[in-house]
Amino acid sequence: xxxxxxxxxxxxxxxxxxxxxxxxxxxxxxxxxxxxxxxxxxxxxxxxxxxxxxxxxxxxxxxxxxxxxxxxxxxxxxxxxxxxxxxxxxxxxxxxxxxxxxxxxxxxxxxxxxxxxxxxxxxxxxxxxxxxxxxxxxxxxxxxxxxxxxxxxxxxxxxxxxxxxxxxxxxxxxxxxxxxxxxxxxxxxxxxxxxxxxxxxxxxxxxxxxxxxxxxxxxxxxxxxxxxxxxxxxxxxxxxxxxxxxxxxxxxxxxxxxxxxxxxxxxxxxxxxxxxxxxxxxxxxxxxxxxxxxxxxxxxxxxxxxxxxxxxxxxxxxxxxxxxxxxxxxxxxxxxxxxxx
Amino acid sequence: xxxxxxxxxxxxxxxxxxxxxxxxxxxxxxxxxxxxxxxxxxxxxxxxxxxxxxxxxxxxxxxxxxxxxxxxxxxxxxxxxxxxxxxxxxxxxxxxxxxxxxxxxxxxxxxxxxxxxxxxxxxxxxxxxxxxxxxxxxxxxxxxxxxxxxxxxxxxxxxxxxxxxxxxxxxxxxxxxxxxxxxxxxxxxxxxxxxxxxxxxxxxxxxxxxxxxxxxxxxxxxxxxxxxxxxxxxxxxxxxxxxxxxxxxxxxxxxxxxxxxxxxxxxxxxxxxxxxxxxxxxxxxxxxxxxxxxxxxxxxxxxxxxxxxxxxxxxxxxxxxxxxxxxxxxxxxxxxxxxxxxxxxxxxxxxxxxxxxxxxxxxxxxxxxxxxxxxxxxxxxxxxxxxxxxxxxxxxxxxxxxx
Amino acid sequence: xxxxxxxxxxxxxxxxxxxxxxxxxxxxxxxxxxxxxxxxxxxxxxxxxxxxxxxxxxxxxxxxxxxxxxxxxxxxxxxxxxxxxxxxxxxxxxxxxxxxxxxxxxxxxxxxxxxxxxxxxxxxxxxxxxxxxxxxxxxxxxxxxxxxxxxxxxxxxxxxxxxxxxxxxxxxxxxxxxx
Numbered sequence: 001x002x003x004x005x006x007x008x009x010x011x012x013x014x015x016x017x018x019x020x021x022x023x024x025x026x027x028x029x030x031x032x033x034x035x036x037x038x039x040x041x042x043x044x045x046x047x048x049x050x051x052x053x054x055x056x057x058x059x060x061x062x063x064x065x066x067x068x069x070x071x072x073x074x075x076x077x078x079x080x081x082x083x084x085x086x087x088x089x090x091x092x093x094x095x096x097x098x099x100x101x102x103x104x105x106x107x108x109x110x111x112x113x114x115x116x117x118x119x120x121x122x123x124x125x126x127x128x129x130x131x132x133x134x135x136x137x138x139x140x141x142x143x144x145x146x147x148x149x150x151x152x153x154x155x156x157x158x159x160x161x162x163x164x165x166x167x168x169x170x171x172x173x174x175x176x177x178x179x180x181x182x183x184x185x186x187x188x189x190x191x192x193x194x195x196x197x198x199x200x201x202x203x204x205x206x207x208x209x210x211x212x213x214x215x216x217x218x219x220x221x222x223x224x225x226x227x228x229x230x231x232x233x234x235x236x237x238x239x240x241x242x243x244x245x246x247x248x249x250x251x252x253x254x255x256x257x258x259x260x261x262x263x264x265x266x267x268x269x270x271x272x273x274x275x276x277x278x279x280x281x282x283x284x285x286x287x288x289x290x291x292x293x294x295x296x297x298x299x300x301x302x303x304x305x306x307x308x309x310x311x312x313x314x315x316x317x318x319x320x321x322x323x324x325x326x327x328x329x330x331x332x333x334x335x336x337x338x339x340x341x
Numbered sequence: 342x343x344x345x346x347x348x349x350x351x352x353x354x355x356x357x358x359x360x361x362x363x364x365x366x367x368x369x370x371x372x373x374x375x376x377x378x379x380x381x382x383x384x385x386x387x388x389x390x391x392x393x394x395x396x397x398x399x400x401x402x403x404x405x406x407x408x409x410x411x412x413x414x415x416x417x418x419x420x421x422x423x424x425x426x427x428x429x430x431x432x433x434x435x436x437x438x439x440x441x442x443x444x445x446x447x448x449x450x451x452x453x454x455x456x457x458x459x460x461x462x463x464x465x466x467x468x469x470x471x472x473x474x475x476x477x478x479x480x481x482x483x484x485x486x487x488x489x490x491x492x493x494x495x496x497x498x499x500x501x502x503x504x505x506x507x508x509x510x511x512x513x514x515x516x517x518x519x520x521x522x523x524x525x526x527x528x529x530x531x532x533x534x535x536x537x538x539x540x541x542x543x544x545x546x547x548x549x550x551x552x553x554x555x556x557x558x559x560x561x562x563x564x565x566x567x568x569x570x571x572x573x574x575x576x577x578x579x580x581x582x583x584x585x586x587x588x589x590x591x592x593x594x595x596x597x598x599x600x601x602x603x604x605x606x607x608x609x610x611x612x613x614x615x616x617x618x619x620x621x622x623x624x625x626x627x628x629x630x631x632x633x634x635x636x637x638x639x640x641x642x643x644x645x646x647x648x649x650x651x652x653x654x655x656x657x658x659x660x661x662x663x664x665x666x667x668x669x670x671x672x673x674x675x676x677x678x679x680x681x682x683x684x685x686x687x688x689x690x691x692x693x694x695x696x697x698x699x700x701x702x703x704x705x706x707x708x709x710x711x712x713x714x715x716x717x718x719x720x721x722x723x724x725x726x727x728x729x730x731x732x733x734x735x736x737x738x739x740x741x742x743x744x
Numbered sequence: 745x746x747x748x749x750x751x752x753x754x755x756x757x758x759x760x761x762x763x764x765x766x767x768x769x770x771x772x773x774x775x776x777x778x779x780x781x782x783x784x785x786x787x788x789x790x791x792x793x794x795x796x797x798x799x800x801x802x803x804x805x806x807x808x809x810x811x812x813x814x815x816x817x818x819x820x821x822x823x824x825x826x827x828x829x830x831x832x833x834x835x836x837x838x839x840x841x842x843x844x845x846x847x848x849x850x851x852x853x854x855x856x857x858x859x860x861x862x863x864x865x866x867x868x869x870x871x872x873x874x875x876x877x878x879x880x881x882x883x884x885x886x887x888x889x890x891x892x893x894x895x896x897x898x899x900x901x902x903x904x905x906x907x908x909x910x911x912x913x914x915x916x917x918x919x920x921x922x923x
Contacts, residue, residue, distance in 0.1 A: 046768040047483035048915065049776045146365055150725070217477065218549045226373035226475040226729035305765040306549050307476035310726040311386065313552055413812040416858050480765070487775050491916045494909055501791040507858045515863070516789060528911035535913070542764040548757035555751065603749065613749060650868050660789070663864040668810050 022282065023108050023257070023289050028100065031293065032249040033065040039300035040064070046304035072242030080144060080235050087142035092236070092244040095135035099250040102128035106257050107182050108285035109267060120180045122262075126170055129254055132247070133159045133213065136222070136232055139244065143235040151231030154311050155222045161318030162212045168326035169205040172333040173262045186266030194265035198336065201329035203263045207299075208322055210259065212314070214252040216299050218306035219314055252299065256292035264291050362389060365725075369397045373475060373729050376739040379716065386724045393716040399743040406703040411437060411670045412510070412663075414703065419505045422707060422741045424467045427460040427496075428683035430509045432705070435590055436679035436690040437511050440672035443642055447592075447634045449513035452499075454592035455629045456508055457681075458622040459496055462533070463489045464684025465573075465615040465622075468736030472612060473544065475733035476553055481544045488536055491529040498522055510667070513639035517659035523630050530623050537616060545616060554609035558719045558731040561606060568714040572686020574735050577614045578606035584682035595632070598625050608734035615736070671698055685709055685736055709742035775915045783904040785922040786874040791857045793875045793897035796848055800869035803845035807861035807870075815854035816861055818846035819890050849893045852878075853886035875899045 018024055037052060041060065044051025052064035079085055105125035133155055140152020176198055177185040189195055196203045212219040223231030233244045260266065267284030309317075363383040368374025378394040402421050406414040418433050419426040431453055438445070445453070466485040473481030493503045499518055500506040508515055544550055560570065565578035575582060583600040585593045601617035603610035637644060639661045646664035647655065654660050672694040679690040686708025693702035715735045720728055752760070777784065786792070808816045823843050848861070862870040875897045880886050905921065912918035 042769060043479060045774075046765050047480050048487050048768070048773050049483060050774065050778065053778075146363060150363075220477055221726075224477065224726065224729075226477065226733075227367070227725055229371060229373075301765070301769070304480050304769070305543060305761050306547070307473070307478035307481075307553065309549055310553060310724060312724060409812070410810075412810065412860065416812045416856055420856075488916055490775065491911055494911070494917060497790065498787050501787075501789040501859065502857065505856065505858070507860070519787070519789070525911045528913055529916070532911070532913050532916050536916070539764055539768075542760045546752040546757055547761045548752070548754040551751050551757070605749070610749065648866055650866065654868060658789075661863070662868070663810065663860065665806065665864075665866075667860075667864060668806065 019104070023285055024103060025100065027289065028103075028250055028253060031253060031289075031296075032246050033069070034062070035249055035252070035293070035296050035300060036065040036068075037062050038297055039303060042297070042301050043304045069242060072239050075238040077238035077240060078235075082144040083235065084142040084144070087138055088235075089240070091135050091138040091142055092240045092247070095132055095139065096243045096247045096250065098128060098132045098135065099247050099254065102132075102254045103257075104128075106254065106261070108257065108288045109282075110183055110187070110284065121182050122170060122174060122180050122185070125182075125254070125258065126167065129213075129251065129258075130163060130166075132251060139236075140232045143232075145235050147228045147230075147234045148232055151222045151228050151234070155232065157311060157315050158212060158219070158221060158318070161315045162209050162322065165205050165318065165322045165326035166209040166213070168323075168330055169202040169209065170262070172199055172202040172326070172329040175330065175333040175337060178337070182261045182266070186261055186268075189265045190268055194268065195263040199329055199332055201325055201332055203259075205322060205326045205329055206255075206259055206263065208325075210252065210255040211299060211302065212318070214248040214255065214299070216248075216252075217303045218309050220308045221311050221314055224308055249296075252296055253292065256295040256299075257288060259295050260288055260291035264295075367728070368394075373732070375732075375737070376743070379728070379732075381725070381728065383725060386726075388720050388723050388725060388728065391716045391720045391728070393713060395710075395713070395739060396743055398740045400740070402744045403703050403705070407700055410668055410698055411672065411700060412667045414700070415507050415510070416505065418705070419507060421744055422683065422688075422738070423504060424464045424738060425460060425683040425685060425688075425741070426505055427456045427508065428681050428688060429707075430507065431457060431591065432679050432681035432683075432688040432690050433692075434509045434511055435681065436677045436692045437670075437672065439677035439679065440675055440692065440694050441511055441670070442673075443512045443640045445513045445640050446637045448517075448636045449638045449640075451592040451629050451633050452514045452518065452638060453509055454596065455518075455626060455633075456496065456499065456506065456514075457591065458625045458629070459492050461684045462619050462622045463492045463496075465619050465736075466492075468615055468684070469540075469544075469612070471736070472733035475729040476550065478544065478547075478550075481540070484536075484540070484543075488533065491532060495522070495526055495529060498525065510661070510663070511670070512643035513637070513661060515661050517638050518633075519659075526626060526630055530626060533619070533623060537619065540616070545612065550612075551609065553730055554607065554612060554734065556605075556607050556609075557723065557727050558608045558611075558715070558734060559606050560715070560719055564718065565606065568718060569711050570686075570714065571708050571711045572682070572684075573614045573618060574611055574686065574712055574715070576600065577603045577610040579604050584680045584687050588680055590679075590681065592629065596625050596628055598628075608730050611734040611736075669698065671696055683708055685738060685741070686711060705744070707741045707744060709738045710744070712737060713742060773915050775912075775917050777907070777909075777919060780901050781904055782907050782919065783877075783899075783901050784919070785906050785908050786876070788874070790874045790876065791859045791862075792873050793852070793878060794850075794859075794862060794870050794872045795894060795896055797869045797871055798847070798894060800867050801847055802867055802869070803847060804866060805846060805848075806864045806866065807848050810860045810864045812858060812860065813854045813856050815851045815856075816848045817851070819849050821845050821847045821890065847890055849888060849890050851887050852880065853883075871896070873897055877901075 020026060041051045052061035055061050055067045056063040079088055102125050105121040105128065107121065136155045137152045140148040140155065173185065173195055174180060176195070177188045179185055179188070215222060223233070233241055236244055267287045270284050270287055361384060365381040365383060366378060367381060368378035369376060376398040378397070380392040380394060381388055382390040400421065402417050406417050414433055415430055418429040422429040466489045470482045470485030473485060496506055497503045499522060500508040500516060560578050562579045565575050565580055579602055581600060581602050586600055598621050601614055601621065603614055643664060643666065646666050647662065651662040651664070654662055674694055674696045676691070676693045681688045688708060689706045691704040692700055695701040712735050715731060720731050723731070805818050808818050823845055862872055873896060877900055878897055879900065907919035908922045909917050909919055
């Protein structure tokens with residue numbers, strides 16, 4: 001028994017726990033189900049009605065999303081004759097996979113992270129998040145449907161116009177924290193101030209980009225149902241559709257994790273130095289996930305307030321106001337680093 | 342936005358889909374089309390040509406009405422204009438009354454105006470709600486449809502049905518206002534006035550809505566007149582024309598109200614004018630409930646034909662029953678026209694009688710049909726995303742246009 | 745009218761819209777009815793399903809003639825000794841011997857609830873009810889026989905809480921338990 005490398009096993013178990021249980025796939029599934037339900041309930045509350053209720057009346061219809069998921073699972077999957085079948089089948093899955101994989105590089109605790117304890121986690125996670133919308137374009141192209149195609153074009157336009165502000169807002173935080181690593185970034189926030197106070201402009205840019213990338217209102221442009229039926233996913237049905245519809249929420253989850261790590265102080269108010277399985281591993285992660293969930297809830301609330309912008313308006317504001325805001329945030333960071341420290 | 346940014350010669354090959362144009366078939370089964378098909382030619386994101394294809398819900402209302410007794414046309418015209426049932430009913434009955442030579446008593450006139458104004462509010466709320474969902478705001482959609490409910494409850498209390506009231510009959514109306522109606526109406530009106538402020542924050546003055554609607558779908562005053570646009574859309578372009586003012590009917594000569602007009606004629610003005618008209622309707626309902634004259638709710642010619650059972654019912658329950666005259670009505674030969682300002686614009690009726698038990702000719706023009714030029718004339722040159730804005734702002738109701 | 749058109753500047757507009765949405769999120773303001781769990785008691789003149797008073801009906805066919813969708817058919821009946829119809833109400837002449845007459849039957853698949861038939865009846869023989877939400881399982885159920893038609897319509901959801909709607913300054917419509 002002496003040949004078994006015990007540290008390696010612990011390391012593997014920890015990684016599996018991270019990727020599959022918390023904050024990995026199972027947590028994502030549960031959170032997506034809850035956030036979809038919460039989104040509908042919030043909208044219903046503002047709109048003076050009940051929202052989903054009758055699936056599980058005693059707990060306010062919380063199982064509605066689960067019931068929808070089951071329905072998608074047993075629905076007949078229809079693949080259009082003229083569709084590019086390989087791309088049509090693979091693209092939603094890849095989209096979902098890449099949205100999930102980004103989680104590898106997002107640590108939710110000082111001693112709790114997945115496979116690659118790299119120094120450059122911020123850069124890697126951002127790079128992976130930016131890949132996801134490319135599969136959305138493939139989805140729109142593969143369907144051989146004009147509405148999907150227009151949706152894909154819109155996604156492309158928006159992708160390009162909001163990527164630069166996103167990167168710049170991350171860069172401004174990198175400048176402030178002088179690190180490419182989430183754990184160090186959080187530690188420097190614990191020592192000083194949370195990032196949202198240090199650079200509110202970057203936080204605002206990041207929020208706008210989050211709304212845009214995950215297709216929340218008022219940037220629900222790619223699936224504008226009054227002109228594009230359902231945009232990208234017009235031809236999809238069954239589980240493909242379910243996966244496709246869940247992907248923006250997974251992206252939202254990743255973005256919210258990044259947001260709470262970079263701007264909301266990560267696992268603040270916990271300042272952990274102990275390698276205790278409960279205290280050191282899970283509790284900080286729980287704090288981060290709760291923070292991320294609150295950010296998600298705030299963003300899904302926007303559905304109840306806003307209609308959607310037009311494509312050209314969104315692209316224009318992406319290249320003007322939001323870009324300006326992100327450039328200013330970088331300048332603010334540089335000024336702070338020069339004069340405050 | 343409205344200048345033509347394409348060369349008219351390009352339209353030679355417009356039917357050939359290819360590198361330059363995409364042809365989109367929006368409808369008839371599409372979340373943003375209603376019961377019609379809008380064929381759109383796109384040059385990139387710019388609309389080059391729009392061809393609204395109507396007739397999917399043509400229900401032969403004229404044919405049906407010409408083969409039935411006169412009274413049976415009332416439910417038929419109502420079902421064509423579902424958000425505007427009372428106005429359709431009123432317009433038809435006005436035409437029949439002209440043929441018959443019956444003048445309803447003042448109380449009936451006031452009650453007609455009362456129901457018509459309640460109906461106008463529900464109709465405008467319907468339009469605002471549909472406009473909301475076309476721009477993606479589910480909140481306004483739910484709010485507007487929810488706020489129809491108190492008014493529909495008022496209609497239900499008065500007429501016994503929520504939408505298809507069949508309330509107005511030749512010679513008067515079918516029910517008098519019940520006890521407690523006035524108090525309830527006052528509460529509902531106060532509620533609506535308060536809610537209009539909330540609409541302003543979340544919808545009318547929402548920056549996203551303003552960005553989407555201002556200077557979109559501009560219809561100039563001269564164009565509006567020459568295209569024959571009617572109703573709120575005409576007034577949004579700055580034309581002061583309202584049948585209630587210019588050819589008054591029912592109790593409108595006695596009511597004090599304004600006809601709001603706007604200047605720019607864009608989608609935002611068409612949205613605002615509906616809000617303003619709701620305010621005017623609230624004002625009118627207050628006046629009607631205050632000045633409601635006493636007296637019969639049915640003309641004497643009809644009342645005298647009621648049998649003793651019916652008269653007893655009239656005295657006790659304030660309910661007008663139909664004498665056999667209603668079935669065997671044979672208006673004297675002649676022609677009659679009637680105009681009514683419905684929620685979406687002016688309804689025009691032309692009826693010809695040969696003294697038979699069926700109408701000889703039954704012809705009517707509904708406001709939505711007359712607002713159809715918006716698609717072909719106004720949408721060109723805008724972006725694809727502006728098409729729902731224009732469609733929603735004109736409050737177009739396909740079944741009404743198809744008749 | 746141009747004062748109403750004045751656009752609001754974006755920052756105020758966004759803040760006001762978000763604040764109003766948030767206010768509605770927190771305030772109790774629900775105006776919908778939890779339908780199958782609560783059902784409404786409708787006003788007495790609501791036009792619901794109706795049946796006919798066999799004793800009062802004189803078989804004059806006026807209702808059939810006035811029906812706009814032609815939903816009413818007159819079925820032949822024999823009243824008097826041989827027929828099943830009950831004797832005439834008090835104060836009226838007893839019919840001697842069997843007599844051929846007609847009675848209305850409504851095809852619920854066609855009926856539009858305009859109540860023209862109820863209003864045209866010279867003896868006010870129709871019995872209106874406020875039941876409006878009957879569901880028919882089979883196509884045949886739409887067309888009852890005369891005996892089936894005479895039974896008063898059954899209200900679905902008998903265990904539901906009965907409420908009446910009331911105009912409300914805050915919610916537009918509120919519901920209170922029916923008296």
